[in-house]
Amino acid sequence: MAAEETSDGSPSETSEPSETSETSDEAPDRGPRERMVFSAAQLIRRGGVAATGMRDVAVHAQAPRGSLQHYFPGGKEQLVNEAVGWAGRYAGNRVARFLAALPEPTPAGLFAEMVRQWTDEYESTGFAAGCPVAAATVDCAESTASTRQAVAAAFTAWTGPVARALAGMGVPHERTEPLATLMISSLEGAILIARAEEDVRALTTVARELAPLLDAAVTVSRGPAGELPAKGAD
Amino acid sequence: MAAEETSDGSPSETSEPSETSETSDEAPDRGPRERMVFSAAQLIRRGGVAATGMRDVAVHAQAPRGSLQHYFPGGKEQLVNEAVGWAGRYAGNRVARFLAALPEPTPAGLFAEMVRQWTDEYESTGFAAGCPVAAATVDCAESTASTRQAVAAAFTAWTGPVARALAGMGVPHERTEPLATLMISSLEGAILIARAEEDVRALTTVARELAPLLDAAVTVSRGPAGELPAKGAD
DNA sequence: TAGCGCCTATGACAGCGGTCATAGTAGCCG
DNA sequence: CGGCTACTATGACCGCTGTCATAGGCGCTA
Numbered sequence: 001m002a003a004e005e006t007s008d009g010s011p012s013e014t015s016e017p018s019e020t021s022e023t024s025d026e027a028p029d030r031g032p033r034e035r036m037v038f039s040a041a042q043l044i045r046r047g048g049v050a051a052t053g054m055r056d057v058a059v060h061a062q063a064p065r066g067s068l069q070h071y072f073p074g075g076k077e078q079l080v081n082e083a084v085g086w087a088g089r090y091a092g093n094r095v096a097r098f099l100a101a102l103p104e105p106t107p108a109g110l111f112a113e114m115v116r117q118w119t120d121e122y123e124s125t126g127f128a129a130g131c132p133v134a135a136a137t138v139d140c141a142e143s144t145a146s147t148r149q150a151v152a153a154a155f156t157a158w159t160g161p162v163a164r165a166l167a168g169m170g171v172p173h174e175r176t177e178p179l180a181t182l183m184i185s186s187l188e189g190a191i192l193i194a195r196a197e198e199d200v201r202a203l204t205t206v207a208r209e210l211a212p213l214l215d216a217a218v219t220v221s222r223g224p225a226g227e228l229p230a231k232g233a234d
Numbered sequence: 235m236a237a238e239e240t241s242d243g244s245p246s247e248t249s250e251p252s253e254t255s256e257t258s259d260e261a262p263d264r265g266p267r268e269r270m271v272f273s274a275a276q277l278i279r280r281g282g283v284a285a286t287g288m289r290d291v292a293v294h295a296q297a298p299r300g301s302l303q304h305y306f307p308g309g310k311e312q313l314v315n316e317a318v319g320w321a322g323r324y325a326g327n328r329v330a331r332f333l334a335a336l337p338e339p340t341p342a343g344l345f346a347e348m349v350r351q352w353t354d355e356y357e358s359t360g361f362a363a364g365c366p367v368a369a370a371t372v373d374c375a376e377s378t379a380s381t382r383q384a385v386a387a388a389f390t391a392w393t394g395p396v397a398r399a400l401a402g403m404g405v406p407h408e409r410t411e412p413l414a415t416l417m418i419s420s421l422e423g424a425i426l427i428a429r430a431e432e433d434v435r436a437l438t439t440v441a442r443e444l445a446p447l448l449d450a451a452v453t454v455s456r457g458p459a460g461e462l463p464a465k466g467a468d
Numbered sequence: 469t470a471g472c473g474c475c476t477a478t479g480a481c482a483g484c485g486g487t488c489a490t491a492g493t494a495g496c497c498g
Numbered sequence: 499c500g501g502c503t504a505c506t507a508t509g510a511c512c513g514c515t516g517t518c519a520t521a522g523g524c525g526c527t528a
Contacts, residue, residue, distance in 0.1 A: 048373040050284030139282040151430040189419030196385040213447040
């Protein structure tokens with residue numbers, strides 16, 4: 001359960017196993033190293049960075065404590081940064097899957113899917129966890145420069161796919177990024193409120209209220225198959 | 235510098251000095267107790283709850299460390315809860331002042347003012363601090379039930395005035411609360427992104443993108459003086 | 469002056485958390 | 499077999515933090 005392609009265990013840099021855009025799915029137990037990054041993100045999601053101890057991460061990942069030193073010589077800071085990076089990539093990758101799940105891609109539909117991921121979790125497993133990127137921002141933005149940068153990169157890795165998806169739906173280029181920012185901002189804020197209230201009300205509210213604005217941004221009409229006129233082409 | 239009207243120093247409950255809706259302004263040095271609550275909020279804003287030590291609060295408030303035990307027998311939990319409560323009341327009270335500052339009250343104008351408070355701070359003093367309520371949510375929502383409730387109350391104390399302001403601008407009653415939630419969600423999320431990027435871009439973006447949707451919600455026309463037709467009256 | 473509240477002042481303590489140091493195991497190569 | 503590398507395993511250290519305990523000052527009433 002922990003062998004074979006652990007060749008990426010170079011404790012040097014944050015060198016991913018080359019293929020970054022793989023199916024970094026729910027619980028990647030590709031090896032103890034990834035398990036620890038994933039566990040760190042999970043624990044940060046719940047109690048924040050400061051409340052997440054290295055020993056806790058090792059226990060949660062069912063990994064030996066000594067391996068933390070081995071795989072993350074940069075200490076907690078490195079581990080947190082990689083957890084944040086993983087979360088950003090994860091969020092970005094999900095966008096494509098959301099699109100695939102939509103019968104007909106619309107901005108409001110995409111946003112509804114993004115929100116639904118959270119309402120589903122909260123209604124099934126409770127309000128214990130939030131967004132790890134938000135947690136890292138709150139806890140480390142001022143104290144740890146490298147983590148602040150990791151968080152910024154995570155937001156970029158999330159906003160990018162959303163903006164490209166909007167472009168693919170016919171949203172004019174100059175509005176894709178602003179709207180993506182608006183979507184993610186609203187979602188993050190609604191997650192906070194939902195956790196505080198232990199109620200998904202805020203999440204469903206932002207999805208409903210933002211829907212018309214998002215769909216109204218589609219100005220380029222699509223063909224019957226959903227394809228867009230190519231840039232510059234007729 | 236620490237005498238006279240410290241009659242509110244009852245270390246019992248969270249008994250405010252009767253007049254709650256006073257001008258709880260920037261730095262209320264009404265007494266050492268309020269100073270400590272205010273300082274706690276300030277420090278939580280920066281590094282989160284866990285990174286905020288009791289000793290740090292005392293130093294920041296220029297208050298004796300022993301007073302913490304005296305005024306907050308409930309320990310850190312009580313202090314954090316009161317800081318969150320203060321922040322919620324503060325945010326709620328500012329709404330009225332925003333309205334007064336607007337030449338002609340519109341939903342988008344109110345939101346722009348709410349956002350501007352943050353862009354002003356970030357552009358003048360830097361991106362060191364975020365929202366204390368968000369920080370408390372991230373750090374305590376799962377671990378400390380009382381703080382989670384305090385956070386929920388703070389959001390309510392903030393959403394309420396915003397919703398009432400919207401109602402006063404002609405937004406139909408069934409949309410005031412949803413729109414207030416949307417405004418606060420977007421703002422909170424944009425604060426996170428702004429801190430991460432050390433750029434006010436996200437803040438200005440949500441203000442700009444949300445503006446038409448907010449103003450479009452005004453359905454009841456106002457009279458020339460800005461007054462509304464009374465509920466049920468002609 | 470004594471007594472008694474409010475508040476202040478410190479020292480101690482117990483626990484925890486990140487990190488270092490050291491040593492042990494497993495597999496592979498020669 | 500020796501030696502090397504990758505990984506695991508623990509124990510210890512040091513600093514910090516929330517809290518408790520104890521005691522000191524201060525202002526009032528009697």
